[in-house]
Amino acid sequence: MEKDILTNLQNPSQLEKLYRTDKITFKRSFDLLYPQIQGQILADFWHERLHYAIPRIFPTRDVLFIIISAFVSGFVLKLPSILSIPEEPFLLRNAALAMIVPLITYFTWMGKISYRRMLFLFVLILGCVIFINTFPGNPSNDIFLLVCLHFPILLWAIWGMAYMRFSIQNLDQRLSFLKFNGDLIILTALIGMAGIILSALTIGLFDVIGMDIGEFYAENIAIVLLPAAPLLGAYLIQNNPGLVGKISPMIASICNPLVLTMLMVYLVTIIFTNHDIYHNREFLLIFNLLLLGVLVLIYFTISGHSRIPPRSTSVIILCLISILTIAANAFALSAIGFRIWEWGITPNRMAVLGANIIILINLVLVAIQLIRVLVFGVKMETVGRTIGRYLPVYILWGM
Numbered sequence: 001m002e003k004d005i006l007t008n009l010q011n012p013s014q015l016e017k018l019y020r021t022d023k024i025t026f027k028r029s030f031d032l033l034y035p036q037i038q039g040q041i042l043a044d045f046w047h048e049r050l051h052y053a054i055p056r057i058f059p060t061r062d063v064l065f066i067i068i069s070a071f072v073s074g075f076v077l078k079l080p081s082i083l084s085i086p087e088e089p090f091l092l093r094n095a096a097l098a099m100i101v102p103l104i105t106y107f108t109w110m111g112k113i114s115y116r117r118m119l120f121l122f123v124l125i126l127g128c129v130i131f132i133n134t135f136p137g138n139p140s141n142d143i144f145l146l147v148c149l150h151f152p153i154l155l156w157a158i159w160g161m162a163y164m165r166f167s168i169q170n171l172d173q174r175l176s177f178l179k180f181n182g183d184l185i186i187l188t189a190l191i192g193m194a195g196i197i198l199s200a201l202t203i204g205l206f207d208v209i210g211m212d213i214g215e216f217y218a219e220n221i222a223i224v225l226l227p228a229a230p231l232l233g234a235y236l237i238q239n240n241p242g243l244v245g246k247i248s249p250m251i252a253s254i255c256n257p258l259v260l261t262m263l264m265v266y267l268v269t270i271i272f273t274n275h276d277i278y279h280n281r282e283f284l285l286i287f288n289l290l291l292l293g294v295l296v297l298i299y300f301t302i303s304g305h306s307r308i309p310p311r312s313t314s315v316i317i318l319c320l321i322s323i324l325t326i327a328a329n330a331f332a333l334s335a336i337g338f339r340i341w342e343w344g345i346t347p348n349r350m351a352v353l354g355a356n357i358i359i360l361i362n363l364v365l366v367a368i369q370l371i372r373v374l375v376f377g378v379k380m381e382t383v384g385r386t387i388g389r390y391l392p393v394y395i396l397w398g399m
Contacts, residue, residue: 001029009042065109066231069102074224081219088139093132096152100159101125102231107162110238117166124158142347150351153398160391171388178387180237182300183244186251187233195225252301256317259297263324266290270331291332291359294325298366299387315374322367329360358397362390 001018005026008014019026027050037043076098080087108121132151137144163180164173199222206213237244301318336353369383 001025002033005029005033006037009037009040012042015042015046062235065106066228066235069105069231070224070228073098073102073227077223077227078219092139092145092148093135093151096155097129097132099227099230100152100155102227103234104155104159104162106231106234107159111162111165113162113165121158121162128154128158146347146351150398153395157395157398171385174388174391175384178299178391180234182296183237184230184233186247187237187244188230191229191233195222195229199225252297253314255297256301256314256321259294260317260321260324263294263321263328267324267327267331291325291329291356294321294328295359295363298322298325298363315370315380319367319370319374322363322370326360326363326367329356329363332356333360354397358393362393365390 001022004018005015008018030046030050034043034047038047076094077091079085079094080090104121104125108118113121128151132148135144135147137147139145160174160177161168163177164170167173199217203214203217298318298321301314333353333356336349336356340349340353365386366383369378369386372378373380373383
C-alpha cells in the first residue's frame with residue numbers, strides 16, 4: 001500500500017480509490033509515509049482528512065436544550081390532567097404548538113437570528129397561542145375542527161421563516177426547507193420506532209417482576225419522548241447532513257415506480273368498476289389523502305434529485321405520476337362538486353374543494369415543467385423553482 005500511495009501521490013482520483021478499497025490499511029500506511037512527504041499540499045490535505053477530530057455528537061448545551069424543550073412540551077400536553085379540563089379540545093388546540101414551537105425555537109437559536117427578529121417570532125407565536133386558545137368552539141363544530149386542522153400550516157410557515165433566517169424570497173432556501181422536512185420525517189420515524197421498541201421492552205421487563213407501569217409510562221414518560229423525537233431528528237440532520245441525505249433519494253427511487261403502478265391500476269379500476277364514488281364520504285377522504293401523499297412524494301423526489309439528467313427514466317416516471325395524479329384529482333373534484341350540488345355547501349366541503357383546486361393547480365404547473373424537461377431538455381432546477389414559488393399559496397390557504 002505504501003508503494004501505491006507514493007506512486008499516486010499526485011493522482012487524487014487514484015488515491016481516493018485506494019482509500020475506499022481499504023481505509024484501515026490506507027491510513028496506517030499513510031501515517032508511516034507522512035514524515036517523508038510532509039509539506040506537499042495533497043499529503044497535508046490527506047493528513048488532515050485522516051486525523052480530523054470529529055466533534056462531539058451531542059454537546060452539553062444541545063442536550064440540555066432538547067431535554068428542557070421535551071419536558072416543557074410534555075408539561076403542556078399534560079395540562080388537561082393537571083388542571084382537570086377536557087382533554088380532546090385542549091389537544092386539538094395545542095398539540096401542534098407542543099410539537100412545532102420547539103423546532104421554531106431551535107432554529108431561531110441555532111440560526112443566530114437578530115434579537116429584533118427573535119422578538120418578531122415570539123410575538124407571532126404568542127399571537128398563535130392566544131388565537132387558538134380563545135377561538136370559540138368544540139370538537140363537534142365543523143369550523144372549529146377546520147381551524148385546528150389548518151393551524152399547523154401557520155406554525156409550519158413560522159418554522160420555515162426561522163429555518164430560512166427570514167430569507168423567504170430565496171427559492172433555494174424554500175427547497176432546502178422542503179427537503180429538510182422530508183429528511184426529518186424519515187429520521188423521526190426511525191427514532192419513533194426505536195422509542196416504541198425501547199418502551200415495549202421497558203414495560204415488559206417491569207411486568208415480569210409484577211409491576212404494571214404501562215399507564216404511568218404512557219402518561220408521564222412517553223408524553224415527553226413524543227415531542228423530543230422530531231427535535232432530536234432536526235438536531236441530527238443539521239449536524240450530520242449526510243445522515244439521511246442518501247436514504248431519501250433511495251426511498252424516492254424505490255417508491256416512484258410503485259406509486260406509478262398503483263395509480264395506473266387504481267384509475268383503471270375506478271373506470272371499469274361500478275363503485276359509486278359520489279356518495280361515499282370515506283372514499284373521498286381517503287382519495288384526498290392519496291392525492292396529498294403523491295404530491296408530497298413528487299415534492300420530495302424533485303427536491304432530492306435536482307441534478308438528475310433530462311429525458312431520464314426518473315423524469316419519465318415523475319411526469320407520468322404527475323399526469324395520473326391530475327387525472328385522479330379530476331375524479332375527486334367531480335365527486336366533491338356532486339356533493340355540493342346535491343346537498344349544498346358546508347365548511348367541510350368548501351375546505352375540501354379549496355384544497356383540491358390548490359393541489360390541482362400545483363400539479364398542473366409541476367407537470368408542465370416536467371414535460372418541458374422531458375421534451376425540450378430544460379434543466380430540472382426549473383421544476384424545483386416552480387415548487388418553491390408555489391409554497392406561499394399553501395400557507396395563505398392555511399391562514
